[in-house]
Amino acid sequence: MNHEHIVSFVQPGSIGEEMGIEPGDRLLSMNGNEITDVFDYHFYAEEEEVVLLIEKPDKEQWELEIEKEAGEALGLEFEQSLMDEYRSCRNKCMFCFIDQMPPGMRQTLYFKDDDSRLSFLQGNYITLTNMSDHDVERIVKYRLEPINISFHTTNPQLRCKMLHNRFAGDALKKVDILYKGGIEMNGQIVLCKGVNDGGELERSIRDLTEYLPYLKSVSVVPVGLTKFREGLYPLEPFTREEAALVLETIHKWQDKIFAEHGTHFIHAGDEWYILAGQEVPRKEKYDGYLQLENGVGMLRLLLDEFEEGFRKLKGDARVRRLSLATGKLAYPYLKDMLKRLNQKFPNVQVSLYEIRNDFFGRQITVSGLITGQDLTAQLSGKELGDRLLLPCSMLKTDEDIFLDDFTLGDVESALQVEIDIVKSSGQDLIDAVLGNDV
Numbered sequence: 001m002n003h004e005h006i007v008s009f010v011q012p013g014s015i016g017e018e019m020g021i022e023p024g025d026r027l028l029s030m031n032g033n034e035i036t037d038v039f040d041y042h043f044y045a046e047e048e049e050v051v052l053l054i055e056k057p058d059k060e061q062w063e064l065e066i067e068k069e070a071g072e073a074l075g076l077e078f079e080q081s082l083m084d085e086y087r088s089c090r091n092k093c094m095f096c097f098i099d100q101m102p103p104g105m106r107q108t109l110y111f112k113d114d115d116s117r118l119s120f121l122q123g124n125y126i127t128l129t130n131m132s133d134h135d136v137e138r139i140v141k142y143r144l145e146p147i148n149i150s151f152h153t154t155n156p157q158l159r160c161k162m163l164h165n166r167f168a169g170d171a172l173k174k175v176d177i178l179y180k181g182g183i184e185m186n187g188q189i190v191l192c193k194g195v196n197d198g199g200e201l202e203r204s205i206r207d208l209t210e211y212l213p214y215l216k217s218v219s220v221v222p223v224g225l226t227k228f229r230e231g232l233y234p235l236e237p238f239t240r241e242e243a244a245l246v247l248e249t250i251h252k253w254q255d256k257i258f259a260e261h262g263t264h265f266i267h268a269g270d271e272w273y274i275l276a277g278q279e280v281p282r283k284e285k286y287d288g289y290l291q292l293e294n295g296v297g298m299l300r301l302l303l304d305e306f307e308e309g310f311r312k313l314k315g316d317a318r319v320r321r322l323s324l325a326t327g328k329l330a331y332p333y334l335k336d337m338l339k340r341l342n343q344k345f346p347n348v349q350v351s352l353y354e355i356r357n358d359f360f361g362r363q364i365t366v367s368g369l370i371t372g373q374d375l376t377a378q379l380s381g382k383e384l385g386d387r388l389l390l391p392c393s394m395l396k397t398d399e400d401i402f403l404d405d406f407t408l409g410d411v412e413s414a415l416q417v418e419i420d421i422v423k424s425s426g427q428d429l430i431d432a433v434l435g436n437d438v
Contacts, residue, residue: 005035006079014075019064021054021076028053028061038081043142045074092164093152094233095190095223102228102359125150125188127163128171136174140181146216147178151187153196154207162196179211187218188294191246193236201246205253205266212261217290220250221269227361237363243275254285263287267296271365274329295366298424299333305426306337313430315344320435321385323351323417325375328365330391337426341433350433351383359404368393372406376414384417389432392421 005027010016027035030044031051044050052064052074066074125148128136139147153159156169178185189204191197196204201220208218222238229235238246247268254264264287273280283289283304286297326334331354338350355378357364359371368391379388395401400408412419422432430436 005041007076008079009077011073011075011077014073015066015068016075019052019066020062021052021064024057026055027076027078028055039138039142039144042144046071050074094162094164094195095192095235097224097226101226124148127165127168128174129163129165129168131171131174133174133177136177137181140177140183143183145184146186147183148186148188149175150190151204151208151218152189153200154204155196155200158196158200162192175211175215179214182214185211185215186290187215188291189218189220190223191220191238192223193238193242195235197242197246201249202253205249209257209261209265212257212263212265215265216263217265217267217287219267219269219291219294219296220246220272221294221296222246222271222275225361225363227363238275240276243272244278247272247276247278267291269295270297270299271295271329273299274365299330302330302424302426302429303333306429307426309427309430310337310340310344313341313344313434317347318345318434319347320345320433321349322387322389322433323353323379323382323384324389324422324433325353325355325370325379326391327357327367327370328354330367334429337429338433341430345434348433349385350389351385353379353382355379366393367391369403370394371404372402372411373404375402375411376406379415384415386418388415388417388419389422390419392423395421 050066159168257265
């Protein structure tokens with residue numbers, strides 16, 4: 001296969017710029033090796049002596065010999081971030097969120113990636129079903145870690161059923177290659193009622209402990225169910241009592257594993273605690289928050305950060321009129337935080353609004369899946385004060401756009417209020433409410 005790696009950006013002051021590399025140049029080889037993708041590039045770029053073969057737009061070829069510090073970056077970016085096509089998912093998982101999305105959204109939201117390179121670069125979770133043994137061996141050779149793996153179950157037959165892929169059970173054997181290679185991993189289990197819970201969850205946890213210490217953590221999160229499930233596998237939400245049983249299982253295994261290995265290893269997503277009506281654990285139980293991106297420990301971290309910032313506040317008579325919108329999940333916690341802030345700052349009034357997810361369905365309770373149209377519909381005519389505060393999770397990373405393609409400007413215009421985006425920490429919340437960052 002002929003791989004075309006066109007330079008899109010050269011970092012100012014970088015080695016690449018010093019060597020005369022410019023956007024539009026093509027990278028043909030490194031140290032005499034053809035570059036398949038970003039894995040190869042990172043591997044060869046780490047070396048102290050690198051020979052680049054560059055082709056200029058006029059087809060002139062330059063051989064550049066570079067001596068540098070080990071690990072020093074070349075400062076090159078390419079038109080395709082992976083330096084190869086993205087690998088799409090070959091599964092049709094019974095719980096796939098993308099299959100539960102309404103039609104008519106932007107096309108990129110429907111792309112299912114299952115690419116080990118995105119796991120390394122961006123922390124995405126992969127199923128291993130579209131990876132060859134060569135791919136896995138390359139991860140070991142290049143020390144590309146951590147790799148995040150979607151296990152869901154360690155029962156091979158059940159995994160084939162859940163992923164709707166007859167190779168899904170065999171794919172688990174690739175974990176053995178990663179384990180023997182000493183590659184750091186994290187795992188996740190999306191729990192589906194009546195499918196991989198109960199005894200199957202016990203089996204999965206027991207089996208996965210065999211991969212300690214290289215498998216650092218495994219999160220257990222409840223399946224997300226939207227209202228768009230027609231023709232899909234019949235899944236039901238967990239009840240309060242069932243959530244409590246899931247937590248009982250996880251806590252039992254945490255105690256056992258901690259006694260034997262000094263790590264809690266298996267972690268419950270925050271939603272389980274809210275659903276079961278239980279308090280989220282203390283920070284020590286989260287082993288350094290290895291699974292924050294999976295919604296594991298986010299509430300505990302937020303509460304502790306708020307507590308630390310709150311203790312330092314003196315309180316004063318400043319006057320502010322604000323509003324804050326959030327999802328059902330975080331609402332009771334934010335309500336308590338705002339009440340406490342109001343005791344120290346009696347003239348800071350914040351109207352807190354819990355936004356129902358009418359777009360995806362009431363079962364979806366996280367702030368990150370709230371759309372612009374739900375915000376405008378439910379906040380229209382409400383008391384919003386001088387500014388509306390929204391969590392950054394509602395917007396696409398680095399862009400002012402919601403999941404339904406409403407822009408921040410659209411929502412501001414519809415509600416006739418200025419919007420401030422609040423970062424995810426407890427201190428950021430305090431600063432946004434009190435206007436400390438203005």
